Amino acid sequence: MDVRLERLSKSFGTNLVLKSLDLTFPERKFVTLLGPSGCGKTTLLRLIAGLERASEGQIFFGERRVDHLTPGDRNIAMVFQSYALYPTMDVAANIGYGLKVRGIPRPERTEKVGVVARVLEIAHLLARKPRALSGGQRQRVALGRAMARKPDIFLMDEPLSNLDAKLRATMRGELKRFHLDLETTSIYVTHDQLEAMTMSDLVAVMDQGIVQQYATPEEVYDRPANLFVAGFIGSPPMNFAEVELATEADAPVLRLAGRTIPAPAQFDLTAAPNRLVLGIRPQDVRIAAAGDPRAIPGTVWMTELIGSERLIEVEIAPKLRITAEVKSEIRAELNAPAAVAFDAAKLHLFDPQTGRALPRRA
Incomplete structure (x- = not known):
């Protein structure tokens, strides 16, 4: 029953x-x-x-x-x-x-x-x-x-x-x-x-x-x-970063660490505030070459081997680090240049005031 x-x-x-x-x-x-x-x-x-x-x-x-x-x-x-x-x-x-x-x-x-x-x-x-x-x-x-x-x-x-x-x-x-x-x-x-x-x-x-x-x-x-569930569920925890919602060429974009990335199409942004919290799981982060124009540049802050996978933490701005979970054969040296990239379809967006996830399109 x-x-x-x-x-x-x-x-x-x-x-x-x-x-x-x-x-x-x-x-x-x-x-x-x-x-x-x-x-x-x-x-x-x-x-x-x-x-x-x-x-x-x-x-x-x-x-x-x-x-x-x-x-x-x-x-x-x-x-x-x-x-x-x-x-x-x-x-x-x-x-x-x-x-x-x-x-x-x-x-x-x-x-x-x-x-x-x-x-x-x-x-x-x-x-x-x-x-x-x-x-x-x-x-x-x-x-x-x-x-x-x-x-x-x-x-x-x-x-x-x-x-x-x-x-x-x-x-x-x-x-x-x-x-x-x-x-x-x-x-x-x-x-x-x-x-x-x-x-x-x-x-x-x-x-x-x-x-x-x-x-x-x-x-x-x-x-x-919401932000609590996003941060509590998943191992390693989800990455979070504050972003600015803007418009370029009549299309919504997100500004993060001095770079512009396309806004994810799955979210309804019509009533969204200008400041948002972006979330991305480490499994959905890709380590790119330092000069990749589609990626956000930074410096390798930490690496950790966890069996068949490796965690690579990249600092893309002062005190702002993004963790990627990649295959163990991908190596990175501490303090070396690196960059992170991610598919917009894998992003999560939250209202920083309420903590709630933004509504998704039907």
Whole structure:
């Protein structure tokens, strides 16, 4: 079933953590709440779970209002960052605990635990205690406990943050598969954009208690709604530079670091202010020869090898640097002349006063 929030707010004393959210998590979709620490994403998850009470607003599971119900009456399952396993119980008992408290007979519990354990490939661990398990195995047990219950809503609060980088990469695929097997609505909290972009059907990017953008991972990356989303999504981060909007030969142009570049045709510039913020992702920046008339000249400020790619940072004006992500075989010497170029179709433009992206043409 879907989850619907209507004018949901949460305050702790005078601190307003969530600000009148209206949001719908569609049925059977994997939705991620993404944002920096303190943006309100974990508080929102706890409100949905019933671990916190809203200051204002309503929460619906399908057509049923649930914000007045206890967590036990909401038929949700939640996996925490710490996994929250019972240390004195073996794996089988941990997985089957939720079934036991619901009065499911032992034979049925045993059957369900066995099915879940086989799906998660932990059937050989059923007799072990949590202290004898690795981090990845403990996570599978926590997932198994949720899976055995067949909840209406599955909630996850940064469940991968305690794992090493290699295991996190493996478990991203496991979690997506788990969501598909469970056939329920999943809501996932993380500050890691890679997790959000690789696993999610929809991403809610949050900052200061407000959802800044709610869209597919592709749209959040390709068409960020504002400067915050543009800077938060993408690695390395998007380049930003102030530009002047002008007209030359009856055509709009952008003036940057003493050079003129064509204004991107995808934006409606009729009501745009004269000063704008230009954004360009490092993957869309090309390193050109220093004398290239179509490029913006500068000096190599920094180079960094990142495996098969190389980051080259070029200073095109005092304290204004543009980073390019290029193939590792492209080399550049520090303080050497260089130039950057980019396709106008790849540019992003923002209003510096509101931070919002300029409207695009239909």
